[in-house]
Amino acid sequence: xxxxxxxxxxxxxxxxxxxxxxxxxxxxxxxxxxxxxxxxxxxxxxxxxxxxxxxxxxxxxxxxxxxxxxxxxxxxxxxxxxxxxxxxxxxxxxxxxxxxxxxxxxxxxxxxxxxxxxxxxxxxxxxxxxxxxxxxxxxxxxxxxxxxxxxxxxxxxxxxxxxxxxxxxxxxxxxxxxxxxxxxxxxxxxxxxxxxxxxxxxxxx
Amino acid sequence: xxxxxxxxxxxxxxxxxxxxxxxxxxxxxxxxxxxxxxxxxxxxxxxxxxxxxxxxxxxxxxxxxxxxxxxxxxxxxxxxxxxxxxxxxxxxxxxxxxxxxxxxxxxxxxxxxxxxxxxxxxxxxxxxxxxxxxxxxxxxxxxxxxxxxxxxxxxxxxxxxxxxxxxxxxxxxxxxxxxxxxxxxxxxxxxxxxxxxxxxxxxxxxxxxxxxxxxxxxxxxxxxxxxxxxxxxxxxxxxxxxxxxxxxxxxxxxxxxxxxxxxxxxxxxxxxxxxxxxxxxxxxxxxxxxxxxxxxxxxxxxxxxxxxxxxxxxxxxxxxxxxxxxxxxxxxxxxxxxxxxxxxxxxxxxxxxxxxxxxxxxxxxxxxxxxxxxxxxxxxxxxxxxxxxxxxxxxxxxxxxxxxxxxxxxxxxxxxxxxxxxxxxxxxxxxxxxxxxxxxxxxxxxxxxxxxxxxxxxxxxxxxxxxxxxxxxxxxxxxxxxxxxxxxxxxxxxxxxxxxxxxxxxxxxxxxxxxxxxxxxxxxxxxxxxxxxxxxxxxxxxxxxxxxxxxxxxxxxxxxxxxxxxxxxxxxxxxxxxxxxxxxxxxxxxxxxxxxxxxxxxxxxxxxxxxxxxxxxxxxxxxxxxxxxxxxxxxxxxxxx
Ligand code: HEM
Ligand SMILES: [Cu+2]
Numbered sequence: 001x002x003x004x005x006x007x008x009x010x011x012x013x014x015x016x017x018x019x020x021x022x023x024x025x026x027x028x029x030x031x032x033x034x035x036x037x038x039x040x041x042x043x044x045x046x047x048x049x050x051x052x053x054x055x056x057x058x059x060x061x062x063x064x065x066x067x068x069x070x071x072x073x074x075x076x077x078x079x080x081x082x083x084x085x086x087x088x089x090x091x092x093x094x095x096x097x098x099x100x101x102x103x104x105x106x107x108x109x110x111x112x113x114x115x116x117x118x119x120x121x122x123x124x125x126x127x128x129x130x131x132x133x134x135x136x137x138x139x140x141x142x143x144x145x146x147x148x149x150x151x152x153x154x155x156x157x158x159x160x161x162x163x164x165x166x167x168x169x170x171x172x173x174x175x176x177x178x179x180x181x182x183x184x185x186x187x188x189x190x191x192x193x194x195x196x197x198x199x200x201x202x203x204x205x
Numbered sequence: 206x207x208x209x210x211x212x213x214x215x216x217x218x219x220x221x222x223x224x225x226x227x228x229x230x231x232x233x234x235x236x237x238x239x240x241x242x243x244x245x246x247x248x249x250x251x252x253x254x255x256x257x258x259x260x261x262x263x264x265x266x267x268x269x270x271x272x273x274x275x276x277x278x279x280x281x282x283x284x285x286x287x288x289x290x291x292x293x294x295x296x297x298x299x300x301x302x303x304x305x306x307x308x309x310x311x312x313x314x315x316x317x318x319x320x321x322x323x324x325x326x327x328x329x330x331x332x333x334x335x336x337x338x339x340x341x342x343x344x345x346x347x348x349x350x351x352x353x354x355x356x357x358x359x360x361x362x363x364x365x366x367x368x369x370x371x372x373x374x375x376x377x378x379x380x381x382x383x384x385x386x387x388x389x390x391x392x393x394x395x396x397x398x399x400x401x402x403x404x405x406x407x408x409x410x411x412x413x414x415x416x417x418x419x420x421x422x423x424x425x426x427x428x429x430x431x432x433x434x435x436x437x438x439x440x441x442x443x444x445x446x447x448x449x450x451x452x453x454x455x456x457x458x459x460x461x462x463x464x465x466x467x468x469x470x471x472x473x474x475x476x477x478x479x480x481x482x483x484x485x486x487x488x489x490x491x492x493x494x495x496x497x498x499x500x501x502x503x504x505x506x507x508x509x510x511x512x513x514x515x516x517x518x519x520x521x522x523x524x525x526x527x528x529x530x531x532x533x534x535x536x537x538x539x540x541x542x543x544x545x546x547x548x549x550x551x552x553x554x555x556x557x558x559x560x561x562x563x564x565x566x567x568x569x570x571x572x573x574x575x576x577x578x579x580x581x582x583x584x585x586x587x588x589x590x591x592x593x594x595x596x597x598x599x600x601x602x603x604x605x606x607x608x609x610x611x612x613x614x615x616x617x618x619x620x621x622x623x624x625x626x627x628x629x630x631x632x633x634x635x636x637x638x639x640x641x642x643x644x645x646x647x648x649x650x651x652x653x654x655x656x657x658x659x660x661x662x663x664x665x666x667x668x669x670x671x672x673x674x675x676x677x678x679x680x681x682x683x684x685x686x687x688x689x690x691x692x693x694x695x696x697x698x699x700x701x702x703x704x705x706x707x708x709x710x711x712x713x714x715x716x717x718x719x720x721x722x723x724x725x726x727x728x729x730x731x732x733x734x735x736x737x738x739x740x741x742x743x744x745x746x747x748x749x750x751x752x753x754x755x756x757x758x759x760x761x762x763x764x765x766x767x768x769x770x771x772x773x774x775x776x777x778x779x780x781x782x783x784x785x786x787x788x789x790x791x792x793x794x795x796x797x798x799x800x801x802x803x804x805x806x807x808x809x810x811x812x813x814x815x816x817x818x819x820x821x822x823x824x825x826x827x828x829x830x831x832x833x834x835x836x837x838x839x840x841x842x843x844x845x846x
Contacts, residue, residue: 002721002734003754003761005222007409008747012216012776014787020306022785024402024776031398031432042470046444059461063424106774107465128453132462135453139444157830166835171789199523 017170025178033079033185036147040189043140047196052134057204058133062126064201065137068114069119074194076116077187080109088180091173096162099176103159106183110152117145126196153187155179217744218765222573226743227770233325236793247331247795252338253317254635259338260310265702267301269296272699275659277469279692280678291676292359292801297360297843298350300382303387305345308478311485312396315424315751317635319400320739321730322418324409324746326767326774330395331403331791332832337395339801347809351381355723358382361674363475365454367395371449379814380449387808390439397431400424406612407774408782409729410764411748418728418751419502420488422536426516427484433520434477439471451815456778465530470843472523480519482620484512487554488628490576494558496630496726498565501752503557511550518547528599537596544594548587556581569688570724571645574624578653586614604674607667613660625652625705632712633719640716644708651701659694662687665806695825698808705769727752728769745775748782804826 020026051057058064087102120141126134158179162172216227236242236251247250274294277285286294320328328334351357358378360369371378404425410418417425447453449548452462456467495502502508522542524532532540558580567573587613593599602608630639655687666687671678678684720729731754733742735811745764750756764784772790777783 003757003759005744005763006760007219007744007765008762009764009782009784010218010766011745011764011787014216014766014775014784016787018776018786018790022776022780024788026407027402027406028330028398031401035398035433038433042437042440042473046440046466050455050462053461053463058747081247086693090331096223102259128447128451131460132454132457135444135447135455135462139447139453153826162833166839169835169839178683 002181014106017174019174019177023174023178026181027175028076029178030184035181036185040143040193043143044196047082047136047140048163050136057125058201059062059131060072060187062130062133064205065195066200067198067202068122069123070194070198073113073116074190076113077190080106080113081187082182083109083179084183087186091176091180092171096167099161099173102160103140103155103162103176107152107155107159110148110155113197114152137197140197144190144193147186147189150180151179154182209294214768215770216766220507221769222743226769227738230743231738231739232770233772234444236739242793243800244736245453245795246326247335247791247793249316249320249328249331249334249461249845250737250739250741252311252331253332253535255314256313256338256341256659257310258302258517258635259342259345260306260313261304261706263301264310265706267298267306267350268699268702270298270301272695274298275692275695276318276811277676278678278688280676280689281682281685283677286676288676289359291354292361292674293357295354295674296361296364296382297348298359300348300385301345302357302481302616303478304363304385305348306481308393308431309389309736310624311340311427311482311620312393312400314489314624315420315485316396317422318631318730319403319421319491320407321413321634321733322334322421322728323404323407324742324748325403326741326745326772327790328399329407332487332794332797333395334399336797336801337392337399339798340388340395340804341392343805344392346382346387346517347384347388351378356381358385363471366436366445366448367458369445369467370456370464377812380446382445383449384812386438386442386446388805390435391804393431395434396436397428400428401432404428405779408750408777409506409746410775410777410782410784412777412782414780415506416748416751418488419491419505419512420485422512423486423488423491430477430481430484430519434474434481437470438474441467441474443467444470452667452810454829465527466761468527468530469523472526473520474761475526477519479615480515482616482761484515484625486579486620486623489556489623489630490579492728493572493576493626493630494561495752496724497576498567499725500561500565501727501755503560503564505751507553507656508557511553514550515547517548518543522547525594528596529603534633541596543592544593548591550626551583551587553823554829555791556583571632571640571642571649572626574646574649575622575629578649579622579626581652582614582618582622582656583686586611586616586618588774590615599827604672605667606663606673610663610675613663617660621752622653625649628709630682631730632709632725633723634730634735634737635720636716638712638716639719639723640712641708644704644711646707648701648704651697655694655697655701657694659684659691659698662694664689668789680691722754727755729753792836794830794832794836800825800828 017023052100083102083105087099087106090098090102124137128138158175161167166172221229227674236246236248262427274291277283277291299801316328316334344688356376356378358381360379364379364382367373403419444455448455448457450718454462456462456464458464491508492500523537523543524541528537531580584603593602593611596640603709629640629645666684670682719735721734729746732746744765745767747762747764772792773787775784776786776788778785803824805815807825810817
C-alpha cells in the first residue's frame with residue numbers, strides 16, 4: 001500500500017538538546033511573549049484611550065500615585081538581572097553548581113520584592129471603583145503582578161528540580177536558560193507600565 | 206551514569222524496518238487501552254478527531270438554533286416564541302458558530318493534518334494540546350448548560366456595552382458569555398502556540414519554507430493572527446467581567462469610561478477572526494484543487510504572499526464595523542480604502558485556483574464541487590462586502606438583513622463549504638474508508654441550492670428595511686414571502702446536513718476501503734497508511750519538492766536513526782529544514798485533564814466571586830507543577846554532554 005522507502009541519511013548522531021532558537025521550548029516561550037506582550041500593549045492602549053477622554057490626568061480630585069514602593073520594586077527588579085544573567089550563563093555552560101546558586105539568589109530577591117509590590121497597591125491613591133482612571137491603573141498593576149508571580153513560581157519549581165536526580169538531564173539547562181529569558185521579559189514589560197502608573201500622571205498634571 | 210553514543214540505543218535503520226519496526230514503534234507510541242488511554246492520550250490525531258467531532262456537534266446545536274429562529278420568522282406576527290427566547294437564540298447561534306465551531310474546527314483540522322503534512326511524529330507540546338481540548342469542551346458545555354437552564358446569554362454574539370454592562374444586563378447571563386470567551390481563548394491560544402512551534406521546527410528534512418504545503422502556510426499565518434488578536438477579546442471580556450463584578454468603570458460613561466472602547470477591543474479581534482476562519486479554508490481549497498486538477502497550484506508564491514498580506518491587512522480594518530458610531534472624516538476614507546484593499550489578495554487567490562483548474566484536468570468529485578460552490582458563494586459575499594465598505598451604503602444597510610446575508614455568504618461560502626469538501630477529501634485518511642460518492646453529491650446539491658434559497662432573499666429583505674435581531678415583523682411590510690422562502694431554504698440546508706452526517710456514519714462502517722493515497726494526491730500525509738499509525742511515519746520522510754508524492758512515484762526517500770524505545774522526534778532548522786536535534790516528545794498523561802478541571806473551577810466560580818481568582822490559583826498551580834515535574838527517571842542518553 002504505502003510506497004517502498006529509500007534510505008537517504010541517518011539522524012542518530014544528532015544532539016538531544018540545544019539552546020535558543022534551536023530548541024522547541026524557546027519557540028513556545030517566544031509565542032507566549034507575543035501573547036502576553038500583546039495583552040500588555042492593548043492594556044496600555046486602553047490607558048491612553050481613557051486618558052484621551054479626560055481633561056486632566058489623573059482626573060480631579062485625585063492625586064498621582066506615590067512612587068516610593070514602585071521605585072524600590074523597580075530598582076530591585078533591575079538588580080535581579082545580574083544574578084539572572086549569571087544563572088543564564090551558568091546554564092549555557094552546563095555548570096550545575098553555579099546555576100543552583102544564582103537561581104536561588106534570584107528567588108531570594110523575588111521574595112524580597114514581594115514586600116514593596118504589596119505596598120504598591122496601597123500607594124495608588126485611588127480605588128478601581130472610583131472612576132475609569134482608577135480601574136485602568138489597577139488593571140495594569142494587577143496584570144504585571146500576575147506576570148511577576150508566575151515567573152517567581154516557575155523559578156522556585158525549577159530551583160527545586162535542580163536539587164533532585166532530574167538535574168542531570170541536559171534539558172534542565174535549556175529550561176533554566178529559557179526561564180532566565182522569561183525573567184528579562186518580566187522586567188522589560190514592567191518599565192513602560194511603571195512610567196504609566198507613577199510618572200506620566202505627574203508629568204502631565 | 207554512563208554516557209552512551211547515539212548508536213547504542215535501538216533505532217530504525219537497515220537492521221530495523223518493516224513489520225518489526227512497526228511493532229516496536231507501536232509499543233513506544235501507543236496509548237494505554239480503553240478509557241484511561243482515551244483520557245491520557247497525547248496523540249495529535251486522536252485529539253484532533255475529538256476536536257473535530259466536538260466542533261461538528263456545536264455546528265449541529267447552532268444549526269438547530271438557527272432553524273428554530275427561521276421557524277419563528279416564517280410567518281409575520283408569529284407568537285411561537287417570546288422575544289427573550291429569540292434573543293438567547295441568536296446570541297447562542299452566533300456565539301456558538303464563531304467561538305465553538307468555526308475557529309476551533311479550523312484549528313482542529315490543523316491539529317490533525319499539519320504534523321502529517323510536514324512529516325513529523327506528533328505535534329509540539331502534545332500535553333498542551335490535550336489541555337486545550339478539555340478547556341474548549343468545558344467552555345462549550347458551560348454555555349449550553351446555561352442555555353438549557355434558561356440563563357443563556359442574550360446580548361448578541363458581540364455583546365456590545367452598555368447593553369451588556371451591569372446596568373442593562375443584570376443577572377449572570379453576560380458573565381457566562383464572557384467566561385466562555387476566556388475558555389475558548391485559552392484553548393485557541395494554546396493551539397496557536399503549538400502550531401507555530403510545530404510548523405517552524407518540525408518540518409521534514411528538505412521541506413524549506415518555499416516547499417511548505419499551502420494549508421500549512423494558512424495554519425501558520427492563522428496561528429500568528431490568533432496570537433495577536435485573541436488577547437484583545439480576552440482583555441475586553443475580562444474588563445467587562447470586572448465592570449460587572451467588582452465595579453470597575455471601563456465601559457461606564459458616567460465614570461469617564463467609554464462604551465466604544467468595547468467596540469474597538471472587540472473588533473480588533475473580531476475582524477481578524479473572520480480571516481482566522483477563512484485562511485485555513487483557503488488551504489483546503491488549494492489542496493483539493495491541486496489534487497483534483499492533477500497539477501500543482503498555479504503561482505504558489507502569489508498564493509503565499511496573498512495569505513501573508515491578508516493576515517497583515519486584517520489588523521488594519523476593524524473600524525469598518527464602527528462606521529455607524531461616528532468617526533472623523535479621514536477615518537472614514539482610511540478604513541474604506543483599507544477594507545477595499547483586503548479584497549485584492551482574496552481575488553488573487555481566486556484567480557489562481559481558477560487558473561489551476563483551467564490548466565489542469567479537473568475531476569469533479571465531491572470535494573472539488575465544494576470548491577466550486579465556495580468560489581461562487583464567496584465571490585457574491587465578497588461583492589456585498591465591497592459595497593458595505595462604502596460608508597453611505599453601510600449606514601443605509603447597517604443592522605439590516607443585508608448584513609446577515611453578507612456575512613453568511615462569506616462565512617458559509619468561505620468556510621463551511623471548503624470544510625465540507627475537506628472533510629470528504631481527508632475522510633479516507635481519518636478513517637481508512639471513502640465517503641459514498643452518490644450520497645455526497647446529493648448532500649452537496651441540496652446544501653448549495655438550499656443555501657442560496659435561504660440567504661439570497663435576505664439581501665432584498667435588508668434593502669427593504671427589515672432589521673436584524675427582531676423576533677417578529679408586521680404583516681403589511683411586503684416581507685412575508687421572502688421570509689418564508691428563507692425558512693424553506695434553511696430546512697433544505699438542514700436536511701442536506703442530515704444526509705451528509707448519515708453518509709459519514711454509514712461510510713465509517715461500510716465505505717469502500719481506501720489505500721494510503723486514494724486520490725493520487727501529492728502531499729506527505731498521503732504517504733502513510735490510512736488511518737495513520739500512532740507514530741505517523743515509520744521513518745522520517747525527506748522532501749525535495751512541493752509535491753513529493755508526484756515526484757517520487759517509485760519510492761519515498763527517508764531518514765533513519767530516531768530512537769524507537771522512547772518517543773523522539775526530529776527538529777529541523779526554521780528556514781531550510783536541515784536536521785538539527787533529536788527531541789523527546791511527551792508521554793501520555795492525565796495531568797492536562799486535572800489542570801483543565803482546576804482551571805474550569807477557577808473560571809466558573811469567578812463568575813460568582815472575585816476571590817475565586819486568588820484561591821483558585823493554588824489548585825491550578827499544583828496541577829501545573831504535577832504536569833511539568835519529570836515522571837520517568839533520567840534516561841540513558843540525554844545526560845550532560
Ligand atoms: C446554514 C445554516 C445557517 C442558518 C439557517 C443561519 C441562520 C441565521 C439566523 C436566522 C440568524 C439571526 C438573524 C437575526 O435575527 O438577526 C443568524 C445570525 C448569525 N449567524 Fe447564522 N445561520 C447559518 C449558519 C451560520 C454559520 C455557519 C455561521 C458562522 C460560521 C453563522 C454565524 C452567524 C452569526 C455570527 C450571526 C449573528 C448573531 C447575532 O446577531 O448576534 N451562521 N443566522
Ligand atoms: Cu470586518
